[in-house]
Amino acid sequence: MKTKNISLLALFLLSVVFTILSNKASAQEKNQMVRLAKIVIDSTQLENYKALLKEEIETSVRVEPGVITLYAVSEKNNPAHITILEIYADTSAYKAHLQAPHFIKYKTGTKDMVKSLELAEADPLVPGMKIK
Amino acid sequence: MKTKNISLLALFLLSVVFTILSNKASAQEKNQMVRLAKIVIDSTQLENYKALLKEEIETSVRVEPGVITLYAVSEKNNPAHITILEIYADTSAYKAHLQAPHFIKYKTGTKDMVKSLELAEADPLVPGMKIK
Numbered sequence: 331m332k333t334k335n336i337s338l339l340a341l342f343l344l345s346v347v348f349t350i351l352s353n354k355a356s357a358q359e360k361n362q363m364v365r366l367a368k369i370v371i372d373s374t375q376l377e378n379y380k381a382l383l384k385e386e387i388e389t390s391v392r393v394e395p396g397v398i399t400l401y402a403v404s405e406k407n408n409p410a411h412i413t414i415l416e417i418y419a420d421t422s423a424y425k426a427h428l429q430a431p432h433f434i435k436y437k438t439g440t441k442d443m444v445k446s447l448e449l450a451e452a453d454p455l456v457p458g459m460k461i462k
Numbered sequence: 463m464k465t466k467n468i469s470l471l472a473l474f475l476l477s478v479v480f481t482i483l484s485n486k487a488s489a490q491e492k493n494q495m496v497r498l499a500k501i502v503i504d505s506t507q508l509e510n511y512k513a514l515l516k517e518e519i520e521t522s523v524r525v526e527p528g529v530i531t532l533y534a535v536s537e538k539n540n541p542a543h544i545t546i547l548e549i550y551a552d553t554s555a556y557k558a559h560l561q562a563p564h565f566i567k568y569k570t571g572t573k574d575m576v577k578s579l580e581l582a583e584a585d586p587l588v589p590g591m592k593i594k
Contacts, residue, residue, distance in 0.1 A: 364535060366535065366537070366545055380587060383587060384587050384588060387587065387588055387591075388588060391591070391594075395594075397594075398593055398594045399591060399592065399593040399594065400588075400591070401533075401547060401586065401588075401591050401593075402586070402587040402588065402591075403496060403498065403547075403584035403585060403586050403587065404584060404585050404587065405498070405582045405583070405584050406582070406583040406584060406585060407582065407583070408582075409585075411582075412587075413498055413545075413584075415533060415535075415547050417593060450537045450538070450539065450540075450543075451537070451538040451539070452535035452536060452537050452538060452545075453535060453536050453538060453541075454533065454534070454535050455512060455515060455516050455519065455534035455535065455536065455544075456516060456519055456520060456532075456533075456534065459519070459523070459531060459532070459533050459534075459593065460531065460592070460593045461530055461531040461533075461549060461591065461592045461593050462523075462527075462529075462530045462531065
């Protein structure tokens with residue numbers, strides 16, 4: 331009887347911890363800012379642009395905890411068409427990112443390479459989706 | 463002297479293991495198939511479409527190890543514009559996905575909801591990028 335009670339208590343405590351952790355995770359995702367950046371680059375400057383973007387992305391993800399991902403792709407049939415899936419923890423993480431020296435370096439360094447830039451705010455269909 | 467040799471041997475073995483693991487990781491990423499699916503939905507059927515896509519994505523990521531991610535977003539200013547960042551481990555994982563019952567269910571269930579579909583094969587700028 332005593333063992334059964336201890337088991338039930340353990341199960342109850344586990345479920346409490348699990349609920350707290352899941353709520354914490356979904357609350358974190360609720361505040362996330364998700365965006366698609368659709369960028370067209372001057373194709374004569376594409377390699378320079380990509381090097382600057384790569385450096386900016388790697389630094390941002392490494393040093394800014396609020397930068398959840400910056401997944402950038404170049405289309406095989408239109409390599410000068412770049413799309414970035416941007417996820418920030420919340421709007422303040424995004425604002426901090428705009429002030430980061432590595433972002434300012436990228437932004438000023440690439441301003442004459444960018445032919446067009448569209449920023450589309452987005453809602454994720456499955457918040458909390460990861461890359462395995 | 464003996465302790466020093468053992469330490470050097472341990473260091474060497476660690477570096478071998480590290481090299482093998484990193485090469486394995488980068489080899490895995492080299493074979494990945496990355497794509498943007500750009501889909502426009504009949505807006506009168508958007509909620510039904512999103513429910514079917516959500517179910518398909520959650521099942522694919524859960525049961526197919528070769529589906530690395532399916533990150534789908536709906537644009538806030540054009541909710542019927544859906545973009546999916548699709549990452550598969552390799553082309554055979556992608557082919558297997560096309561045969562999966564949950565994919566076939568989604569594809570047949572949504573065929574009259576999709577106004578246009580563009581599949582853009584893409585190169586990731588930073589292979590191995592994750593979502594924190």
